[in-house]
Amino acid sequence: GNVWGEDLTRLSYPSGVWVDGHGHVYVVEDGNHRVTRWEKGAKEGTLIVGGNGKGQQTNQFSNPEGLFFDRDGHLYVADWGND
Numbered sequence: 001g002n003v004w005g006e007d008l009t010r011l012s013y014p015s016g017v018w019v020d021g022h023g024h025v026y027v028v029e030d031g032n033h034r035v036t037r038w039e040k041g042a043k044e045g046t047l048i049v050g051g052n053g054k055g056q057q058t059n060q061f062s063n064p065e066g067l068f069f070d071r072d073g074h075l076y077v078a079d080w081g082n083d
Helices: none
Strands: 015-017 024-027 034-040 048-049 065-069 077-081
Touching: 024 065, 034 065, 048 077
Parallel strands: 015 065
Antiparallel strands: 015 024, 024 034, 034 048, 065 077
């Protein structure tokens, strides 16, 4: 219900979603270059990784497009801007 933006109450070009066994919703955002987790009923997300602007440094993404967790809980993010 909020317009797009950078704060943790908003999303910017969400491009992937994953729901874990606990009902947490993980969203990868192309526009904010980050992955956030949303718990049931939360008014804002929790930053998981990224969110430090677009780039090639550690903890930065450049147009992340999708995410996946393996059975051991490791997070994988497809980031087309950094190949």
